Amino acid sequence: RDWRxxxxxxxxxxxxxxxxxxxxxxxxxxxTAYARSYSVDYQNSRSLRSGNSRSDDYRPLFSVRGxxxxxxxxxxxxxxxxxxxxxxxxxxxxxxxxxxNVNFSLSRSYSQGQKVNLLGKSKTVKTSVNLQLxxxxxxxxxxxxxxxxxxxxxxxxxxxxSMNGTGSYGFSTNVTGDLALGFxxxxxxxxxxxxxxxIELRGQFRF
Numbered sequence: 001r002d003w004r005x006x007x008x009x010x011x012x013x014x015x016x017x018x019x020x021x022x023x024x025x026x027x028x029x030x031x032t033a034y035a036r037s038y039s040v041d042y043q044n045s046r047s048l049r050s051g052n053s054r055s056d057d058y059r060p061l062f063s064v065r066g067x068x069x070x071x072x073x074x075x076x077x078x079x080x081x082x083x084x085x086x087x088x089x090x091x092x093x094x095x096x097x098x099x100x101n102v103n104f105s106l107s108r109s110y111s112q113g114q115k116v117n118l119l120g121k122s123k124t125v126k127t128s129v130n131l132q133l134x135x136x137x138x139x140x141x142x143x144x145x146x147x148x149x150x151x152x153x154x155x156x157x158x159x160x161x162s163m164n165g166t167g168s169y170g171f172s173t174n175v176t177g178d179l180a181l182g183f184x185x186x187x188x189x190x191x192x193x194x195x196x197x198x199i200e201l202r203g204q205f206r207f
Contacts, residue, residue: 004038005036010031011030011031028065029065031062031064034056035059037054073108079103080098080101091147092146095142096145096152099141103134104134108130110125110128112127127169131167132166134163137160166178166180179201182197184196
């Protein structure tokens with residue numbers, strides 16, 4: 001048996017104006033979404049229940065998006081998901097999992113011939129340029145509780161941080177390219193930390 005209730009999606013309307021977000025964002029949009037899912041599993045017949053699970057999904061718990069005064073599009077999202085699964089086969093156990101995400105992105109596009117204000121001076125863009133910056137932070141926690149034991153078996157506590165910047169340009173229809181810079185860090189439950197750096201540069205010329 002599976003069901004999903006409640007399932008809510010809230011748009012905050014003019015609340016952004018009341019709290020003053022319009023001072024830094026044009027057309028800000030605030031949103032919250034929440035859904036709860038529940039399921040019951042049976043073995044062989046409806047009279048023998050083998051387990052059940054419940055999940056609470058805030059995707060997002062809170063998000064705000066809009067356009068900054070310099071013309072860049074901004075999007076900030078805070079998400080949270082938790083799940084609990086009980087199993088009644090070969091004893092009793094409870095598996096818990098909790099994930100938290102923070103996502104932030106900025107994007108800006110310049111078209112050829114567009115005038116921009118740089119250090120108080122008006123400049124004309126001589127090429128088309130697209131820029132984007134994305135940052136993601138994620139933390140996952142959980143484990144399994146067996147019977148009446150207090151400590152969790154197979155505990156999980158991982159974190160991940162990634163930052164990526166991309167840019168593309170087009171001097172003309174014959175000369176295009178893009179650039180990508182990235183950094184990521186992943187920390188395992190046992191404390192081991194892995195880091196990586198990514199650098200990509202591509203150019204394309206047509207004759």
